[in-house]
Amino acid sequence: MDIDPTNLPGVLRLAPRRFGDARGFFSESWNRKTLVEAGVDLPEFVQDNHSLSARAGTVRGLHFQSPPHAQGKLVRCGRGALYDVAVDVRKGSPTYGQWTGAELSFENGAQLWIPAGFLHGFLTLTDDTEIVYKCTDHYAPECDGAVKWDSCGIDWPMPEAAEALLSDKDAVAQPLADFDSPFTWEGAA
Numbered sequence: 038m039d040i041d042p043t044n045l046p047g048v049l050r051l052a053p054r055r056f057g058d059a060r061g062f063f064s065e066s067w068n069r070k071t072l073v074e075a076g077v078d079l080p081e082f083v084q085d086n087h088s089l090s091a092r093a094g095t096v097r098g099l100h101f102q103s104p105p106h107a108q109g110k111l112v113r114c115g116r117g118a119l120y121d122v123a124v125d126v127r128k129g130s131p132t133y134g135q136w137t138g139a140e141l142s143f144e145n146g147a148q149l150w151i152p153a154g155f156l157h158g159f160l161t162l163t164d165d166t167e168i169v170y171k172c173t174d175h176y177a178p179e180c181d182g183a184v185k186w187d188s189c190g191i192d193w194p195m196p197e198a199a200e201a202l203l204s205d206k207d208a209v210a211q212p213l214a215d216f217d218s219p220f221t222w223e224g225a226a
């Protein structure tokens with residue numbers, strides 16, 4: 038498993054090893070021991086999510102759950118390809134408001150580890166794209182929130198001829214500039 042830092046400290050890009058043979062491949066898509074031995078501070082996962090986006094250009098996000106139900110997420114692509122993004126919204130963080138993105142596809146098998154304190158969202162790059170992710174807390178609709186996808190200066194690689202397809206909720210989300218984040222950076226005084 039390759040584990041690489043990103044430009045946002047705490048967010049990691051993971052590439053599990055694939056063992057190919059005449060049948061296809063085998064891969065450990067998550068292994069607690071491997072990550073803990075690599076020094077990843079990993080809370081317990083309690084929920085797995087799976088969604089399908091039928092159209093390239095679908096945007097889901099940018100989402101978060103407030104404490105006490107904040108979620109860390111280990112994200113991968115089950116089918117197709119997507120551009121996955123995290124935005125640091127921990128008040129007092131030296132990287133507050135900064136974002137990182139990575140292409141996750143069935144083809145590359147890559148994953149992103151996004152700890153609590155970051156917004157999460159993604160753009161689908163192909164039709165019929167599936168995302169699969171593990172979460173460190175349960176769904177808590179009363180703690181659910183969103184920040185507008187195009188308010189964070191993210192350089193989204195929108196597929197040619199596609200327009201962003203959003204949920205009604207995401208279409209009217211607050212901009213980052215108006216967001217009073219419930220998260221604090223652990224290093225903040």
Ligand SMILES: Cc1cn([C@H]2C[C@H](O)[C@@H](COP(=O)(O)OP(=O)(O)O[C@H]3O[C@@H](C)C(=O)[C@@H](O)[C@H]3O)O2)c(=O)[nH]c1=O
Nearest residue numbers: 086088097098099100101110157158159175176177204
């Ligand atoms: C997120 C979630 C939604 N739902 C329900 C609520 C709603 O009726 C339906 C669709 O919910 P949403 O529109 O919020 O789904 P979606 O826009 O796909 O939300 C997800 O987006 C990505 C970017 C994330 O990071 C996730 O944490 C989650 O917020 O599913 C659950 O039952 N459990 C869950 O954990």
